[in-house]
Amino acid sequence: MVKFNENYLNIKQSYLFSEIAKRVNDFCEANPDKKVIRLGIGDVTQPLGKLVVEALHGAVDEMGKAETFRGYGPEQGYDFLRESIRDYYKRNGVDIDADEIFVSDGAKSDTGNITDMFSVDNTVLVPDPVYPVYVDTNIMNGRNIIYMDGTAENGFLPMPDDSVKADIIYLCSPNNPTGAVYTKAQLKEWVDYANKNGSIILFDSAYECFVSEPDLPRSIYSVEGAKSCCVEFCSLSKTAGFTGTRCGYTIVPKAIVKKASNGTEMSLNQMWNRRQTTKFNGVPYIVQRGAAAVFTVEGMAEAKAMINNYRKNAKLIADTMDEMGVKYTGGVNSPYIWFECPFGMYSWDFFDKMLNEIQVVGTPGAGFGKNGDNYFRLTSFNNYENTKEAMERFKTLF
Numbered sequence: 001m002v003k004f005n006e007n008y009l010n011i012k013q014s015y016l017f018s019e020i021a022k023r024v025n026d027f028c029e030a031n032p033d034k035k036v037i038r039l040g041i042g043d044v045t046q047p048l049g050k051l052v053v054e055a056l057h058g059a060v061d062e063m064g065k066a067e068t069f070r071g072y073g074p075e076q077g078y079d080f081l082r083e084s085i086r087d088y089y090k091r092n093g094v095d096i097d098a099d100e101i102f103v104s105d106g107a108k109s110d111t112g113n114i115t116d117m118f119s120v121d122n123t124v125l126v127p128d129p130v131y132p133v134y135v136d137t138n139i140m141n142g143r144n145i146i147y148m149d150g151t152a153e154n155g156f157l158p159m160p161d162d163s164v165k166a167d168i169i170y171l172c173s174p175n176n177p178t179g180a181v182y183t184k185a186q187l188k189e190w191v192d193y194a195n196k197n198g199s200i201i202l203f204d205s206a207y208e209c210f211v212s213e214p215d216l217p218r219s220i221y222s223v224e225g226a227k228s229c230c231v232e233f234c235s236l237s238k239t240a241g242f243t244g245t246r247c248g249y250t251i252v253p254k255a256i257v258k259k260a261s262n263g264t265e266m267s268l269n270q271m272w273n274r275r276q277t278t279k280f281n282g283v284p285y286i287v288q289r290g291a292a293a294v295f296t297v298e299g300m301a302e303a304k305a306m307i308n309n310y311r312k313n314a315k316l317i318a319d320t321m322d323e324m325g326v327k328y329t330g331g332v333n334s335p336y337i338w339f340e341c342p343f344g345m346y347s348w349d350f351f352d353k354m355l356n357e358i359q360v361v362g363t364p365g366a367g368f369g370k371n372g373d374n375y376f377r378l379t380s381f382n383n384y385e386n387t388k389e390a391m392e393r394f395k396t397l398f
């Protein structure tokens with residue numbers, strides 16, 4: 001008889017954002033006359049940029065003509081996109097090779113799929129609170145997870161502890177959900193820890209485009225020594241509004257090489273290439289053309305204009321927190337505002353209160369780990385009018 005993967009018994013029945021969507025849908029069905037404002041999942045609302053749309057249209061036209069039609073593409077991504085991502089990094093002072101870049105349908109899939117590369121007996125170190133995909137995918141594989149506390153005391157930026165031995169370390173900066181950002185010096189400590197212990201850092205930089213303070217790092221590869229121990233994930237979802245269009249990329253340096261138990265050298269870059277060519281057929285050509293437009297100088301300027309609009313929303317939320325005397329982090333180098341639940345409430349209770357009393361959806365901190373139990377996350381990805389209305393309603397809670 002077939003045996004199911006019983007590790008699934010150890011994860012919550014539904015994924016955090018599916019649970020929220022279900023509760024919101026139930027509320028909307030029961031209250032069709034109420035206007036619900038969604039500041040929950042980090043889903044963008046502004047349309048794709050003009051240059052992206054032009055590139056997409058051009059690619060559709062190519063697919064409609066025999067002489068420019070394309071079938072299967074390279075699983076790793078077309079050279080034109082890998083090279084434009086490489087050039088984007090170069091403009092930001094980071095050198096990576098195009099064949100270290102693997103184009104994918106987004107950082108969520110890749111941060112989950114990368115677990116294929118590692119033996120099940122590795123110990124995984126995860127900050128708490130954190131994006132739930134890292135934890136859930138490792139539980140699905142049956143790996144041992146150690147949590148490191150992200151608290152107001154350490155600015156939600158846990159640092160390495162030499163007494164803890166971890167093989168795989170997840171870092172997310174700017175952080176989802178707290179919006180906290182590691183400095184270069186802090187990341188250097190992590191890179192040194194990983195190189196000393198032979199560990200791997202899985203660095204999620206999906207929110208790098210929100211970094212506004214010039215000294216803060218946007219890529220782990222801006223830190224010396226990172227290429228021998230770090231994999232970086234990034235996505236166009238938040239950079240250029242691709243949550244529905246789907247495109248991201250993962251950088252796997254060729255310098256990450258480890259010896260197998262029989263002495264054979266194993267290259268993570270080659271392994272990931274082998275995995276992707278076997279299990280993935282690549283991102284559609286049309287989407288990759290749209291993505292390449294983002295990485296041009298003009299395309300990035302267009303994306304920045306879009307991000308600036310979200311920044312205005314973030315400021316509005318942060319200003320409201322200040323006005324109401326609520327403690328928070330984020331909002332400056334991040335689209336997220338992470339705050340202590342008012343009235344000392346548990347975050348799922350506060351979620352219900354917000355939904356029932358003011359019809360504003362947020363994300364309960366408990367969904368990101370135990371240190372989030374009494375915290376709440378709002379996103380700046382709705383439009384300005386809705387964000388403003390949500391904040392007016394928020395004030396009425398007090």
Ligand code: MLT
Nearest residue numbers: 040041042043108131176
């Ligand atoms: C979030 O709200 O945390 C993100 O949108 C989730 C994601 O990017 O998958």
